[in-house]
Amino acid sequence: MGPSGAVRSVRARYLVYFQYLGTGFNGVAAVRGSQRAIGVQNYLEEAAERLNSVEPVRFTISSRTDAGVHALSNTAHLDVQRRPGQPPFSPEVVAQALNTHLRHPAIRVLQVFRVPSDFHARHAATSRTYLYRLATGCPGPDQLPVFERNLCWALRTDRLDVPAMQEAAMHLLGTHDFSAFQSAGSPAASPVRTLRRASVSPGPTSPFVLPQENRKLHFWTLEFESQSFLYRQVRRMTAVLVAVGLGVLTPTQVRVILESQDPLGKYQAHPAPAHGLFLKSVLYGGLRDLGKRQHHPSRLGLP
Template identity: 50%
Template sequence: MLTLHSTARYLIFFQYAGTKYSGVMRIPADQAGQGVENHLESAVRKLKPVNEVSVSISSRTDSGVHALCNSAHVDIQRRAGKPPLPEQTLVEALNFHLKAEPIRITRAYRVHSDFHARYRAISRTYVYRFASGLRHHTEMPVTERDLCWALRDTRLNINAMQEATALLIGTHDFSTFRALNSETPFKNPVKSLESARLEPGVSFSQRHFHRDIQFWELTFKSRSFLYRQVRRMTGALVAVGQGRLSVSQIQELLEARDSLAFPNNLTAPAHGLFLTQVQYRDADLGRLDTDRII
């Protein structure tokens, strides 16, 4: 007699402080460090599924980069006679096994068996946080440690930064703003930046104590980004604010379409960057009938 196991694919949303991890992706056991994915898969295995566990991450982040909202899909096959885990039960169970780590599952959805977290995403939003008005990086409030880029002795030309930011909006070949890696030759450098804006940031510490420090946020939204594109764009825009680059030079960098044309030492550090949203169509997150996943 054939025994059927109950299998469900879930889309999970999760957040993490990236300081201690070697990025979000799984790190092989024979290499130093661990990625967030290592811990996610370990937590799923502790639910004792029948199938081999593999978490498919939607959005890659580098070492030191944080996420308020990343996503992934995972198949969980339970033993015969056990129904698929309810979504909230899965969230609570995974968080129980992740409690020692700065990683939290925020939501889970049962999705179709052909759903793919990476390819079904319709947009991703990143926020880069930085602060001005510090005489030394040690003046950064403890609540902002590893969560914000401290700009020392810096007065920023915000109007110039906003003008330069607007140049990046739209569809462009962003080759200059991508770092070189093993995937570079195979990635289409043409991306459509739906929005880019510079706004004052909000900080608990600024409100209550560090009132001379001004926090700022650069927000970028696109369906996808190139390797280190956001950190390069941020570094260039901050350089405009500092007077190290002109607004017209941002346009020249775009038109150069050459990664090697990007100035040395301008890439913003990882610790100020947050992935804040991965968006899907409502139809992809609709509830499934229990007899549609077997």
Template identity: 50%
Template sequence: MHSSLARYLIFFQYIGTKYSGVVKVPPQQLKKKGVQDHLEAAILRLRPENHVSLYVSSRTDAGVHALSNSAHFDLQRKNKAPFTEEILRDAINFHLREQSIRVTRAVRVPLDFHSRFQAQSRTYLYRVALGPDKTQIPLSDSELCWNLCTTELDIDSMREAAAILKGTHDFSSFRAINSDLPFKNPVKTMDQICVQPGSSFTSNHFHRHIPFWELTFTSKSFLYKQVRRMAGALVAVGRGRLSPLSLKKVLDARDSTAFPQGLSAPAHGLFLTNVEYRDEDLKFPKMTTSEEQNLR
């Protein structure tokens, strides 16, 4: 029996509260680990022959959550056929039992597939709650939204501001000043920016109506902390602290120092909800008869 190298794409979710972000942290960091650290540790317990490294499609920072992030990796078993997709998913989850991380899907992909570069779009969702104070927010939502401690927002002005940000622009003003990727192209196309009503995860059982709003952003890629800055700016417009015209001036400045201090939205309200791929990129070619016999 011959072993065979297989490449897999996994989709995974996590509550980011207790992690330093999605990517690995330096070995000397003893406090919070990254989601990638725990995923790789779980895969290593499957006893692969090769050194396993995950290539994560979408970076999220400490405290940011994901309903669907993705990553690819190679796996080779000693004298055994590759795992089926379902068995691989369940085996990784078995070793993640103590973590707030779950693999939702595994797909065997061609050996030249890349989870980051072949992603067609990424969608982020930012949740805000209009509770008068933090004690009014259900416990199940308290670390999964931004409680604005206000009871209303100017939604029409927020949607006017969202329309300004939609489309192709130089988003240098929305890049974090301390970005470790200063030479990344700041021109991005926002395919979707919308403001719509949301809900509490336990609204039917909380016996108190708390208005939730969701800000959705879709693009092929984003600058470092761009989504949190856009979300914070839209909320500032909704609270009357920034006008749509002022937001356009910030955008047109193309300078990260032009972004008003203190407006960036906190991490814990942000979710990566989807990483989209073309179906044809995920299709793994069927084995020939001779290849199937080699695996028996």
């Protein structure tokens, strides 16, 4: 309380975990102005208006995703400044308010945590994991179950050489200049990244596949983990690994592509479709995976 007796308003920062089905959005980032396109962030900030913050609430997104890309769990931080004399909202109240006022059914807030005022959702992230879903045994996208459309890349083949894909993925592991897998328009200052994990494995059977289709329709999952990725890096790596699975490339040619640092090469220049890609998780030092965390305020630097 100052000399005049006035009570200052308190600004509280929150970390928000949210998920969305990316179909129909122009990506996660807000689209400002009068364009007809709209991002996930537009709906989140519209819902946050109901928190009646003194200053407009803006979401700082940890991981930008393109149009059509989905997220099982993305994150963002936001500040809420209540009027003088009003205590900060609890994280539970913020989560409930956002979900109550979200006007799009393809977005859901998973959880909210109070974080220090200098916490940054993008800069503080220590790990990001993306997964990509493939389907084989399908003559074309129109032959997929309607519930799987826009959720995987339907390949016009009955089989993939998965061991060859796994061997090729090993060439991508470690710290490299990933210029060959970077699309134009990347804001990254350096193309060097460290890929901690790259896996290719059978995916779970879809519950939406009819019994008579089960014998021919199979799903595959590619997963990639790094602290950060270049623009469309995951989709370009996926396209090259699929080329290996189809027998178009050999595993050793993937290393040649990587070392070429050429983003305009025949196989890496055409990213895999956006609709098969999911941001799976964003992790932070001192925090655990969303499904495993047991938080205590002191672990976030709060009293």
